[in-house]
Amino acid sequence: MSPGLVQAQPAGCSHVDAVHAQENAVPLCVLSPEGGLVARFSVEIADTDEKRAQGLMGRTQLKPGAGMLFVYPSPRPVAFWMHNTLIPLDMIFVDDAGRITNVHANARPLDETPIPSRGPAQYVLEIGGGQAARLGLLPGMVLQPLP
Template sequence: MGILFRLIGRVPAALAGVMLFCGAALADCAPGLVDIRGDFGTVRFRVELARTPEEQARGLMFREEMPRLSGMLFVYDRPRDVAFWMRNTLIPLDMIFLDAAGRIARIHENAVPLDETPIRAGAPTLAVLEINGGMAATLGLDAGDELRSPAMPQDAAAWPCD
């Protein structure tokens, strides 16, 4: 019950209910889902995977909306210093840069739609999670929080799939 009171103060009540429900149901990793845990608690996102160069180049371009607690996960074959831009991307996004262990290294909040300025990870990055702009702050996501997904390598994961 303590988590409920902490969340209600930081997150709209409807979203807090979703987070609590997800927290109870996070027993398994599943394709198309990612879980993030941190001081805020735990949250689950439904994601599309962008693994091929073609999928990664297209990303979330031309989308006019994205459901709440949804996103796109870009997974690379090895850690690298990546840069993203918002070419042909119509909705603001939060870009969550993840290290090889699945820990959040950096969050770029509210990337501006259609802006072609490169947004650099600034550190070796194995994956990037894009979610709706402002969602990272709403949920209280921060550097050091851990992501798990069956799409990520499990051998070095800070929070592996069971």
């Protein structure tokens, strides 16, 4: 678990609704700065160069509540693009303590314009375009648990 994260999982964080569950996915929660549950996701983990390079390219859909968590060995500036990505995505950049630093909403499919983090990121959560706004995900909120 990353330093600075709440050690106990909030109620419901380990539970993923069957409609949101996907194979090879793990539960991930977004907490308010005070520790309250804001959102729950079922995410695939992209923790190797190969998995990070593939990302969500080629997917034609992403269920609500599903996503992909990109994990880097250490914090660093990162930039994403939408090359061969067919669906709009929200990109949520997260520091080494699990805190959201910035959110890029509705990245356009097939757009090759780089989308940078605003500073070092150790994690990037990609979810369906528009979900971050609908759920009220904001800088300062915390992802938990992190690998």
